[in-house]
Each structure stands twice: as C-alpha cells, then as structure tokens.
Amino acid sequence: MxxxxxxxxxxxxxxxxxxxxxxxxxxxxxxxxVPRIGGIHRARLTEITGPRTAKVALDGGGDALLEPFPAGTTQGAALTVRIVREGIIERGKLRLPKAVPGEGAPQPGxxxxxxxxxxxxxxxxxxxxxxxxxxxxGWSEVLDEAVSGDIAFPGGWLRMAVTPAMTLFDVDGAPPHGPLSIAAAHAVARAIERHGIGGSIGIDFPTLANKAERQAVADAIDAALPQPFERTAMNGFGFLQVVRRRERASLPEAIAADRAGYEARALLRRIERIPPPPPASHIVPEAIARRLARQPDWLAELARRTGGEARFETRQENR
Structure with missing residues (x-):
C-alpha cells in the first residue's frame, strides 16, 4: 500500500x-x-508591464506577477491576489511568483x-x-539523480538536464531501439513524477525506423504519465515534447537554486541522526561553513534537538 x-x-x-x-x-x-500556491495576499499594484500583466508588491513581503489584472486598476491600487505558481530560481535569477485576482481573508497556501x-x-x-x-x-539515490541527472533503467539510462526553457531527457542504450524507447518512455514518466517536474519537457529518443514504432513510444508516454499534460508526436529525429502544469520548482531545480544550502541541510540531517552524544565540532567545506554561519536559526534548532551546540570548521590546507 x-x-x-x-x-x-x-x-x-x-x-x-x-x-x-x-x-x-x-x-x-x-x-x-514564501508565497505558496493557494495563498491569499493583500497587495499593491506597482507596475503595469503589459496589456494584461502587472507587478504587485505583497503585504507580507516580496513581489508577484499578476495576470490578468482587473480592468481599470491603476498603479498604486490595493487589491487581493491568489498565488497560482510559486517563485522559481533559474540560474541564480528569481522568476517571480504568479498570481491572479483573488478574494477572501489573507491566508498562506x-x-x-x-x-x-x-x-x-x-x-x-x-x-x-x-x-x-x-x-x-532509496532517498540518497533519488537525490543523486536530482544532482547528477543520471537515471538508470533496465536496458539503458537517461541523462536529465535542467535549463530555463525546459527539462531535457536524453535516452541512451543498446539496440533494438524500439523496445529501448518504450522502456525509456516509462522511465521518463516515472522520473517526471518522482522529481515533480513541470513546464516544458523534451525527450530525445533514438531515431526510430517507422511511424508505428514512434506511435508506440507516444502511447507508452500516454499510459505511464498521469494527466493532465499535453504532448507532441515524436518527430523523425526521435524528439518528443511534453508540457505539464508548472506550479513550483522541481526537485532538481530546488537543489540547484541553493546548492550550498541543500548540502548544509543534508549535513544537519546526518548530524541529527548521530546517537548521543554527537561530536562537538565538524570539519566541513568552506561553502557549507559560510552558509551555516548565515543561518543561526538552523544551528539553534540543531542544538535544541541534539542537546548541545555544534561548531563547524574548515580544514586548513598545508602550505
């Protein structure tokens, strides 16, 4: 179950x-x-960016893109919005949360x-x-997939790459390419669900010999990937595109957005699980030490859970 x-x-x-x-x-x-999907926020319109789009400042802090904004609304007007897509960091740049006009009392998503x-x-x-x-x-194995992009499946493997435009899957494996591509279609569908991937998704299968084989792969995607989604037919070069609703960052995107923070939190998870008494000091990479120094609340919570304060030091290289 x-x-x-x-x-x-x-x-x-x-x-x-x-x-x-x-x-x-x-x-x-x-x-x-952070503004989560479904949250209701009071906001103020700060900039009209297009015929139907505007930028709003949320009362709780931060900005969001509003589409559409109510007709007749002018800059500086107060309004209520509902979050429909969370903020996503792409290559160090924040893609603002997306909102629509809302109603009701403010509440978090x-x-x-x-x-x-x-x-x-x-x-x-x-x-x-x-x-x-x-x-x-298999938690560590899933995290390794998200970080490395390498995903094995029976008979072949996938290489997953996240770009601002789409998430790409490249299929590799030994022929015959028809059965390989059908197995890969099921593996891609599972990876999409496992990592919470939305938006545009491109899949580069091996070139297949005929239309019937290409249709069989498309049918495998339809059977394995839960709705809702849209897809193209596979073209003659083996490329097929899937589009899913994108509500928040996927697991690979969330990790890449703050790699030092991700590694620091993973370290705290390991320390928290050490049988008492835990070590008082830990040697860590400099990037993690700096990240933890910026999060006294994390360190205070670690001390509360383990019953003692921990020090994080970097190893000094011999000169």
Whole structure:
C-alpha cells in the first residue's frame, strides 16, 4: 500500500511517496515565509508591464506577477491576489511568483505536510531517533539523480538536464531501439513524477525506423504519465515534447537554486541522526561553513534537538 513518509527537518521539510518499496514522489520544501500556491495576499499594484500583466508588491513581503489584472486598476491600487505558481530560481535569477485576482481573508497556501495529507493517503511522521525509513526507501539515490541527472533503467539510462526553457531527457542504450524507447518512455514518466517536474519537457529518443514504432513510444508516454499534460508526436529525429502544469520548482531545480544550502541541510540531517552524544565540532567545506554561519536559526534548532551546540570548521590546507 502506498504511504507518504514525512520529516520536519532543520531548515526544510521532506516527503516521499513510497509504494512497493520504491519512491514514486520525492519533495523538499525549504523553510521560509514564501508565497505558496493557494495563498491569499493583500497587495499593491506597482507596475503595469503589459496589456494584461502587472507587478504587485505583497503585504507580507516580496513581489508577484499578476495576470490578468482587473480592468481599470491603476498603479498604486490595493487589491487581493491568489498565488497560482510559486517563485522559481533559474540560474541564480528569481522568476517571480504568479498570481491572479483573488478574494477572501489573507491566508498562506498549504505547506508540504498539508498537501500530502490532502491526497488522502496515509502519512507517517518520521523522526531522527528512529530507523531511517527515507534511506531504506532509496532517498540518497533519488537525490543523486536530482544532482547528477543520471537515471538508470533496465536496458539503458537517461541523462536529465535542467535549463530555463525546459527539462531535457536524453535516452541512451543498446539496440533494438524500439523496445529501448518504450522502456525509456516509462522511465521518463516515472522520473517526471518522482522529481515533480513541470513546464516544458523534451525527450530525445533514438531515431526510430517507422511511424508505428514512434506511435508506440507516444502511447507508452500516454499510459505511464498521469494527466493532465499535453504532448507532441515524436518527430523523425526521435524528439518528443511534453508540457505539464508548472506550479513550483522541481526537485532538481530546488537543489540547484541553493546548492550550498541543500548540502548544509543534508549535513544537519546526518548530524541529527548521530546517537548521543554527537561530536562537538565538524570539519566541513568552506561553502557549507559560510552558509551555516548565515543561518543561526538552523544551528539553534540543531542544538535544541541534539542537546548541545555544534561548531563547524574548515580544514586548513598545508602550505
């Protein structure tokens, strides 16, 4: 039976959907007061950027893109908006959250725990003093996929690459290419779901000999990937494009947006799981030490959970 596993980590929440011993979905939500999907916010229109688009300043802090904005609304006007896409960092640049006109009292959008609870599937809360159920299910392997882009499947492998325009999957493996491409279609569909990938997705299959083989691969995508989505037919060069609703950053995008922060939070997870008493000092790369120095709240929470303060030092190179 499928169930969600959830960890309230230091600096981030983590959740995986596990079924038959495999991870079908993996999600990380970094802590912070950011506009989440479904949130209702008071806002002020600060700039009209197009015939139907405007930039608004949210009362809680930060900006959002409003589309469409109500007819007759002028710069400086107060209004209520609802968030429909969260902010996404692409190559160091923030793509602002997207909003539509809303109504009702201000309220935050549901967090990760609320979203997985709303699926109706069982949710198991996992704690640091327990056996590591995340690792038993393959957590590190999924994170390695997100960081490296390398995804193996029976008979071949995928190379996943995230770009501002789309997420790309390149299929490799030994012939015959027809069966390889059908297996790859199922592997890509699972990877899209596992990593929460939305927006434009390009898949570069091996060139197939005839239309029937290309249609069989397209049919495999249709069968394996949950709706809603749109796709093109596979062209003669083996390329097929899928478009899904993009509501928030995928797992690879979330990691790439703050790699030092991701590695620092992963380190805190490992330290939190060390049987007491934990070491008082830790040697870490300089980038992680700097990142932790900027997050005294993370260190305070680590001290609360482990019962002692931790020091983070960088190794001095011999000269």
């Amino acid at each position: 499928a169930e969600w596993l959830y960890e309230a980590g230091i600096g981030e929440a983590r959740a995986i959907l596990v079924s038959r011993g495999d991870i079908w979905k993996a999600r990380i939500e970094v802590a912070g007061e 549901p967090d990760l725990l609320a979203r997985i609870t709303a699926t109706g599937l069982p949710v198991r809360l996992c704690r640091a003093h327990e056996a590591d159920a995340f690792e038993e299910a």
